[in-house]
Amino acid sequence: MKVFLSAAVSFLTAVAxxxxxxxxxxxxxxxxxxxxxxxxxxxxxxxxxxxDQINRQNAANLKVxxxxxxxxxxxxxxxxxxxxxxMYVSEPPSNVFALDAATGRPFWHYKRSLPAKVNVCCxxxxxxxxxxxxxxxxxxxxxxxxxxxxxxxxxxxDVEVADSKTGYxxxxxxxxxxxxxxxxxxxxxYGIRGxxxxxxxxxxxxxxxxxxxxxxxxxxxxxxxxxxxWKQGGGPTWVTGSYDPELNFVIWGVGNPSPDWNADVRPGDxxxxxxxxxxxxDTGALKWHFQFVPHDSNDWDAVQVPVLVDSDWQGKPRKxxxxxxxxxxxxxxxxxxxxxLLGKAxxxxxxxxxxxxxxxxxxxxxxxxxxxxxxxxxxxxxxTNWYSPSYSPLSGLFYLTVWENKGLYLKGEPKxxxxxxxxxxxxxxxxxxxxxxGAIRALNPKTGEPVWEHKMLTKPWSGVMATAGRVLFGSNGxxxxxxxxxxxxxxxxxxxxxxxxxxxxNLGGTMASNPMTYMVNGKQMVAMAAGxxxxxxxxx
Amino acid sequence: xxxxxxxxxxxxxFSWAQKDMVNPHNSSADTAAGARIxxxxxxPCHGTKATGxxxxxxxxxxxxxxxxxxxxxxxxxxxxxxTAMPDQFFDGTQIWQVVSFVRSLSKGAASEIxxxxxxxxxxxxxxxxxxxxxxxxxxxxxxxxxxSVIGSQRSQAYLRESIVDPGAHVAEEYWVAKxxxxxxxxxxxxxxxxxxxxxxxxxxxxxxxxVARSDFKDFGVDRGSVMPSYKGKLSDSxxxxxxxxxxSLKRVKAGVQ
Numbered sequence: 001m002k003v004f005l006s007a008a009v010s011f012l013t014a015v016a017x018x019x020x021x022x023x024x025x026x027x028x029x030x031x032x033x034x035x036x037x038x039x040x041x042x043x044x045x046x047x048x049x050x051x052d053q054i055n056r057q058n059a060a061n062l063k064v065x066x067x068x069x070x071x072x073x074x075x076x077x078x079x080x081x082x083x084x085x086x087m088y089v090s091e092p093p094s095n096v097f098a099l100d101a102a103t104g105r106p107f108w109h110y111k112r113s114l115p116a117k118v119n120v121c122c123x124x125x126x127x128x129x130x131x132x133x134x135x136x137x138x139x140x141x142x143x144x145x146x147x148x149x150x151x152x153x154x155x156x157x158d159v160e161v162a163d164s165k166t167g168y169x170x171x172x173x174x175x176x177x178x179x180x181x182x183x184x185x186x187x188x189x190y191g192i193r194g195x196x197x198x199x200x201x202x203x204x205x206x207x208x209x210x211x212x213x214x215x216x217x218x219x220x221x222x223x224x225x226x227x228x229x230w231k232q233g234g235g236p237t238w239v240t241g242s243y244d245p246e247l248n249f250v251i252w253g254v255g256n257p258s259p260d261w262n263a264d265v266r267p268g269d270x271x272x273x274x275x276x277x278x279x280x281x282d283t284g285a286l287k288w289h290f291q292f293v294p295h296d297s298n299d300w301d302a303v304q305v306p307v308l309v310d311s312d313w314q315g316k317p318r319k320x321x322x323x324x325x326x327x328x329x330x331x332x333x334x335x336x337x338x339x340x341l342l343g344k345a346x347x348x349x350x351x352x353x354x355x356x357x358x359x360x361x362x363x364x365x366x367x368x369x370x371x372x373x374x375x376x377x378x379x380x381x382x383x384t385n386w387y388s389p390s391y392s393p394l395s396g397l398f399y400l401t402v403w404e405n406k407g408l409y410l411k412g413e414p415k416x417x418x419x420x421x422x423x424x425x426x427x428x429x430x431x432x433x434x435x436x437x438g439a440i441r442a443l444n445p446k447t448g449e450p451v452w453e454h455k456m457l458t459k460p461w462s463g464v465m466a467t468a469g470r471v472l473f474g475s476n477g478x479x480x481x482x483x484x485x486x487x488x489x490x491x492x493x494x495x496x497x498x499x500x501x502x503x504x505x506n507l508g509g510t511m512a513s514n515p516m517t518y519m520v521n522g523k524q525m526v527a528m529a530a531g532x533x534x535x536x537x538x539x540x
Numbered sequence: 541x542x543x544x545x546x547x548x549x550x551x552x553x554f555s556w557a558q559k560d561m562v563n564p565h566n567s568s569a570d571t572a573a574g575a576r577i578x579x580x581x582x583x584p585c586h587g588t589k590a591t592g593x594x595x596x597x598x599x600x601x602x603x604x605x606x607x608x609x610x611x612x613x614x615x616x617x618x619x620x621x622x623t624a625m626p627d628q629f630f631d632g633t634q635i636w637q638v639v640s641f642v643r644s645l646s647k648g649a650a651s652e653i654x655x656x657x658x659x660x661x662x663x664x665x666x667x668x669x670x671x672x673x674x675x676x677x678x679x680x681x682x683x684x685x686x687x688s689v690i691g692s693q694r695s696q697a698y699l700r701e702s703i704v705d706p707g708a709h710v711a712e713e714y715w716v717a718k719x720x721x722x723x724x725x726x727x728x729x730x731x732x733x734x735x736x737x738x739x740x741x742x743x744x745x746x747x748x749x750x751v752a753r754s755d756f757k758d759f760g761v762d763r764g765s766v767m768p769s770y771k772g773k774l775s776d777s778x779x780x781x782x783x784x785x786x787x788s789l790k791r792v793k794a795g796v797q
Contacts, residue, residue: 119628371579412580417631426626428584432593457736476736488735504737 021083021131026176027245033468034519036082039128039173039240040388041516044308047390047465049517053524055469058539059493059502065525065538066104068097075512076529078128079173079388081136082518087527088131088150089534090173093124094140098153102520104536108153114142119167119419121189127240127513128173130181132201137181139170145183145199157204161185166418167192172238175250177281180207182250184237188301191232191258191422196241196250196277198284208284212237212254212272220271223294229266232416234258235273239303239386244319244335249278249287251308251321251335255301259414261369262424263297270295274302276323278338288338290359292325297368298351298376298409299427300327303386307398308335309445322445324389324400326382327351330448331359344448346441347383347402350376369409369425379407379436380427381459388463388514390472391445395496398445399472403459405436430459440464440474442499452499458488462528463514472496473526477511491515491528491535507535563609563643565636574641577634585624590645591698594624601646602692602791612639654696654784656777661785664778673767676789682742684767685711692791699786703779706767716766717741719751720758727751731761 021037029035029042033050040047054062070076074092081088087101096110118124118141130137135156136148143164147156161183162168167190175182180198188194194212199205212235214220224230234257241252257266257273275291293300307322319335328349332342340359351367367376377383387401408428416422438459442451460476467473477489489511492504509531517526525536579588585595596604605615617635619627629635665671673683680687690699701708712731717739719727727749729741739759743749753759774782 408584410580410584412577415630415634419628420631421629423629425580426582426584455736457734490736 021133021176023132023176023178026132033517034082035084036080036516036518037131038081038175039079039130040242040305041465043243043245045240045242045305045388046307046309046392047305047388047463047514047516048392049465049467051467051517051519051524052469053519054467054471054493054517054526054539056471056495056502059469059471061539062493062503062505062526062537063540064505065523065536067536068099068104068106068534070097070532070534072532075123075125075510076532076534077125077171077513078529079514079516080527080534081129081131082516082520083131083150085520086150087518087534088129088136089529090126090128090138092126093118093120094126094138094142096129096136096138096148096153098136098150099534101518101525102523104534110138110148110153110155112140112142112146114140115164117419118142118164118169119187119190120169120171121186121421124169125171125512126173127171130174130176132176132181135201137174137176137201139172139174139183141169141171143168143170143185145170145174145181145197145204147181147201147204159199159204159206161197162187162192162195166190167420167422170238173240175240175243176201177243177250180281182241182252184239184241184252186236186238186255188234188236188238188255188258189260189421189423190419191234191416192236193231193233194235194237194254194273196237196252196279196284198281210277210279210284210286212275212277214271223268223271225265225267227265232258232422233266233270233273234260236301236303239305242306242308243281244308247278247287247319247336248281249335250281251276251278251306253277253302253304253306255303256299257296259416259422259424260299261297261409261427262411262414263295263368265414266295268295274300276302276306276321276333276338278335290331290333290338290340292329292331292359293327293361297411297424298327299380300325300378300382302326304384305386305388307389307391309391311446313341313446322389322391322398324384324398324443326378326385327361328378328383329355329361330398330443332445332448342446342448346400346443346448346450347404348377349383350406369411369427371411373408373410373428375406375431376409377406378403379405379431380409380429381405381407385461386463387461388465390464390466392466392470392472392496394468394470395442395466396445397442397451397466397496399440399442399464399466399474399496401460401463401474402439402441403436404439405459406431406434435459438476440472440494440499442472442496454494454499454501456488461510461512465515465517465526466496467517470496471502472499473515473517473528475507475511475515475528475530477507477509477530489530491530491537505537507531509533561610561613563613563636563639565633566640566643570637571640571644573634574637574639574644577630577638578641581629582638590642591695592693597693598642599645599695600692604791609639609643612642654787656780656782656784658781658785658788660778661781661783661788664774664782665785668770668774668782683744685714687786687789689789689791691787691789696783696787699783700779703774703782704769704771706765706769710763710765714765716762716764718758718760718762719756721751721755722757723755
């Protein structure tokens with residue numbers, strides 16, 4: 001297998017012009033596992049790699065290969081992109097490094113000047129870039145989309161996506177679809193009106209916009225109570241979605257309605273907040289939606305990566321989506337229609353009595369914020385969040401990061417003023433005397449039943465990645481500990497079939513991104529950001 | 541059009557901070573409104589009674605990052621860089637209302653009558669053995685909290701309670717971990733830190749010690765206090781004197797903690 005892969009690497013580097021990412025290569029990203037071409041590794045968003053040089057027999061020997069320290073004071077949430085030996089990784093807030101993927105030595109560094117005040121709820125972060133042709137695409141915290149020359153970092157074009165002064169920002173990685181850059185928007189804590197946008201890769205001209213909060217006359221507008229609440233309705237799209245080239249659907253998660261923790265001003269279901277949406281990739285027209293939490297007042301937004309799998313479903317082949325939602329339920333949806341096929345709790349939850357035949361939750365009492373505070377499971381950070389899940393075709397398992405904890409949900413008086421937070425309250429994410437715990441769990445994706453669990457004292461803020469070496473990489477370096485000193489910072493490798501720990505290392509800093517892997521000079525490398533640095537690991 | 545009101549707010553904010561302005565929203569209705577905002581937006585970190593949680597105690601009248609109205613406004617409005625204190629919640633009026641409420645919390649503290657004699661309290665601190673465990677400005681032990689600036693951190697009522705009922709509030713770093721290892725060794729000490737694999741303690745006989753969970757035979761954490769109660773061991777006037785001395789241990793200068 002080693003020999004075969006090395007041969008494949010040489011062959012590919014010989015025929016493809018280095019750095020020239022084509023749509024064809026993006027469509028077949030999983031056939032060149034030496035590279036990592038999109039945020040989640042492929043359009044199916046499995047965050048899975050066919051590389052197996054590092055495997056469960058030898059993972060215990062992993063060593064640090066190189067470390068790239070960034071001059072940032074912000075949290076690194078990026079997944080690096082690797083193209084033919086070059087790593088493109090964003091530095092928060094809105095900078096980019098091009099590094100030699102073999103050594104970590106920089107080729108260039110794009111540094112963006114930002115306004116004195118940017119409106120970001122939870123640190124000025126960035127989750128990564130996208131690549132196509134000679135270009136690298138970056139969304140910025142001042143809500144611009146920028147195309148950089150992949151060879152030099154020079155700006156090719158720079159367009160304003162939205163007015164950052166009123167609370168819009170971009171923190172997510174863009175996704176290339178055909179000749180378009182798809183970008184989401186953040187600002188669900190500032191009363192934005194969310195959208196998903198597509199821009200021409202050549203010119204930066206906008207091709208389409210899908211407003212996640214329907215305006216007057218549009219279907220779904222009636223779910224906003226008839227007043228003006230929709231204008232500040234939230235519905236951000238801050239985590240990168242997936243693309244189904246056969247259906248030509250862009251599939252994306254929509255975030256919380258605004259204000260987060262007081263829903264009084266917005267009676268109704270508040271579409272398309274907390275929903276999965278499928279859009280026609282050419283026009284941005286809505287093909288279907290599935291709302292996980294109608295009329296949300298717990299901030300359980302649907303900012304998860306849609307995992308696209310073609311598989312048997314009750315005896316028939318079907319195009320599926322696996323989706324573990326922040327509210328604590330694991331869902332299977334039909335990718336063509338959005339039809340609800342399965343919903344099962346993967347963590348303790350006290351808000352839904354059940355899901356009906358269409359997947360709509362029946363709420364339990366005592367499951368919304370109150371003035372005196374209500375303890376509800378899952379906590380404010382959710383049973384999972386934006387941490388990437390992973391799917392392995394070898395094990396057939398779905399892996400995810402889980403929080404088992406309660407939150408104290410308070411209800412206050414929201415007041416909208418442009419550029420200020422519009423949240424309704426500040427909940428207690430981590431209840432001191434009952435902090436709960438964190439876990440990596442493997443689920444049978446056909447049933448939602450747990451297969452194994454890797455339990456941790458603290459709750460992780462990062463995702464997982466499975467590989468063909470039957471290894472699952474994960475970490476537990478949360479950034480919001482009650483005491484920063486008590487934060488765990490282990491990056492680890494588990495046997496993806498059993499959950500048995502194979503290897504770990506204390507990286508001593510916040511881990512709030514997702515692992516990825518690539519191959520350079522015949523060596524498989526695993527990359528993970530921790531603290532202010534990108535770490536890579538390889539076998540000696 | 542949306543930009544104008546924001547610029548106005550920023551300008552007003554700036555000028556207030558510049559001129560060291562006094563809170564213009566200080567009525568009892570403002571204080572009550574501020575209390576409601578505090579409950580929903582501030583209490584998760586500062587505690588429902590503002591006596592501290594992950595965020596500091598706000599009832600003492602001493603604020604590490606500035607105590608003037610303008611400084612309080614600035615910190616609530618803009619957050620405090622390098623800390624967990626966030627920014628950008630509200631425009632002017634509501635922030636002033638929070639300032640009004642926060643001020644009201646320490647009105648009692650500022651005028652808190654010191655009943656006893658601080659000088660005699662200082663003598664008692666030595667006589668009663670407090671320094672065996674507590675540090676005061678470089679002198680004393682490490683088995684209990686550092687009291688060097690405790691007067692800026694806790695009210696007199698809290699201090700009084702801590703002396704007569706030490707178990708009422710025990711900070712996590714003073715919880716006592718008891719470990720029995722598989723090899724028969726036993727460890728007892730303050731729980732300094734822990735993770736999924738290790739427990740780190742200040743062992744009472746060995747000093748700083750880390751023990752792997754995989755070596756545990758038995759492990760427990762006592763959340764009570766190791767401090768003996770001084771209830772009945774001090775006369776009322778001695779208690780007043782001790783509290784008076786502790787209350788006098790103030791942070792010298794506002795600014796960096």
